[in-house]
Amino acid sequence: MKRIVDNVFGLAVSVVAIATIGLLVIPLLIATAMSFDSREFLGQFPPPGLSLQWYKGFFSDAYYLKGLQVSLVLAIAATSLSTLIGVAAAFTLDRYDFRGKELLSAFFLTPLVVPHVIIGFSLLLFFAAIGMSDGMLPLIGGHLIITVPYVIRTTLASLVGIRKSYTEAALILGATERRAFWKVTVPLSKTGIAAGAVFAFAYSLDDVSVSLFLTGPKLYTLPVAMTNMMRSQFDLRIAAAAVCLMAVTIVLIWVLDRVAGLDKVIGQGIYRK
Template sequence: MGGRLSGGTAWLVYGITACVMVFVMAPLLVAISISFSAAPFASFPPQGFTFDWYRQVLVDPDFIDAFSFSIGLALASTVTSVALGLPAALALQRSNIPAASVMQGVLLSPLIFPVLITGLALLQFYSAANMQQAVVNLYIGHTLVTLPYVVRTVTASLQLVDRSLEEAARTLGADRWRTFRRVTIPQIAPGVAAGALFAFMVSLDNYPISMWLSDARAVPLPILLFQRMSSVFDPSIAAMASLMILVGAAAVVVLERLVGLRRAMGI
């Protein structure tokens, strides 16, 4: 894979890559640039330069509530997803449980169903079960859609672990638990980290589930953003969006430092 491309193929590949980068990055750059715009309404290109919108947003109690609620919700559902997804992936991959592939399909199914429909179904289920705690409902709903990401990445990294490593550890005197802790975990750590990162990001910017399950007190940031956009579309919304982008970027950097994300993504 270390080879360099040359000639016409190279230009084609570089061209396509550049286009993809532009389409991925440009909207983010637009949002970020608007957040510094001095104009009273969000418009592009931005006019002037100011930090006023950040000053305004960072003291806005609605924003602070929604932001910290979203971070808390994302952390909680990520931790739960890892706590549930790691043993689930191990069971699917390492023990001869009956109908493992069916179980895996069920666990991964939230990835396939339209999230909007999942949210609506959850809403109906909660109301039938008379569950009215929006915070709890959101937490369960977010965990439901983030769990498959953890199961998926951990299963994939378990598949890549050479089974003879675990067997070697066992012949050398490590019981199952110590083999898991000393040999399996270090091998799959990047996969777990990647799964956790996906889970965190999916929860952080989830709209379709939160739309159904939030109430007046439990408002995740994407819901707040949408509410604000429908009333006044000023650059403060771009500032909030930029702060979300910043959180996502920070999460990537931290994980890269901790376990090496390149390894986790198999690059």
């Protein structure tokens, strides 16, 4: 009886896993196929022929290209700052004991559970109150808030497996705390740091909820441009833009695999002997 229950449970888990993967992958495949549609209009799937016309339209449209440029600059700036802040915060939370440590940890991770619409609207009111409702700084601040938690979580996962005795041994051998941090701690936790940076970049590049409140007619991101075009002029250039964003994500995963090793980031998560 127990064996039958285990088999049924295993089958149910497999069905749910396959269905979940299908719901994630099939829409992406359909969007990719439709981005090569040879028709001049949005028609039924599958497309009768293939063409690069929608990609040519995307890369020749100044509105989309400006959004892409802003998104890349914003993602690079937000990732750089969130990596610095996230690594410092994770190291402090892991290595030091102080009053309010748990409260501070929960505060840093709050953006993971608070709806981003609320974060975006709150930031809009805040920056408007201090006279900074326009420009790149509000966007960087908003993306910094939503990307730092990913760097902190992945870095903390790497630091968990690093014994404090390693740093203490470096200090005994004459290294300063700063040198021990850069020569011992950072190399051992590089997989978590790299993973956090990649997640931060991808999340920043793809964000709509926060960016929608902090952009304007002259400064906007590519996802916001896609959202606006869906309301006014819906065509398959949006599918081409989506495929381009997916391609950037795939490249990031490849870079992460080459730099840190994807099996280490996903499979192990923390440093192991």
